[in-house]
Amino acid sequence: MQPVNCALCGAAASVVRFELTKGTDSPWFFINECQDCGHVYMNPRPTETELAAFYTKDYHYDAFYSEHFAKQARQFYQELQRVIPAQSKLLDVGCSKGYFLHFAKQAGHQVTGIEYSADAAAYAKDNFDIDVKVGSVDAVELPAHSFDVITAFDLIEHVPDFQATLKRFQHWLKPGGLLIIDTPNYDSIYRKLTTDRWVGFDMPFHIHLFRPKTLRRALVGNGFKIKQTTTSHFNILSREGLIRSKMFGLLTIAVKLLRLTGAWERAQKSYWVQPVAHQNQPVNQTVGETGYHEPKITVLDILEAGLNKPINKIVADRWLMGDGLRVIAQT
């Protein structure tokens, strides 16, 4: 682990907001907020070698996530199809198993991916016949000014030097090209309610946590013009939110409500109450299946979307406090 300054503004002064661990044999991770610009980041940060070891040991998703990410990719494509010009040359950075590129390719775009995991890249090649460059975003070579659109979903929070990554995006995009970034939103209400159980605290993988103002500042600082800022998927009522916070999200909210009414203190006096452990639990570590099936819309999906819709109108659309942050920018 090495101490670092704020990667957004360079300031050294920061305050610790959260202390997180994954359990008894895991180190503690400290989430700091820059006192100058408000950027939120892990400090100290694992070295590249330590980070590579964490990815080998802990970073896998199970079958639930394969299905979940396929659905999410389809939803992302549906949301973005109005923004992406027809028959674009499209690069998805951190493309994982290639789900988003699969939907984009079906719609007639010419697609390329970059993926760190050779297994995930092979999955995309085998199932969707997609050209995926294997390697980190800082190492892969691509021709200058050759893409109309670059997408990066859940990528930028993983990259230690995100400023260098944004410069590479600028270099790979054609003049007027679009950059679409999705990342967890540190300003989300769900984070405020679930505190250290928040799904965005995926340590040690989420090195940076952005909020609308810090992501926009990073983009403008690297020569992009901001076209649109939105937030999405307010997770309180979603199965992903519940599973990733191991149901503690809802429990924490219930406790907060009880505290407001004084009922929590009364209950503590009357009964023995097990305290909520301050641990950021790892997700299940089973490697996903190898075949691909188009995700099916279930009754639960329809219910979840229906429940979330009215809340999203205010929380995500008006306040920019949904759990996912999306900024669309232009070179």
Ligand SMILES: [Zn+2]
């Ligand atoms: Zn800063």
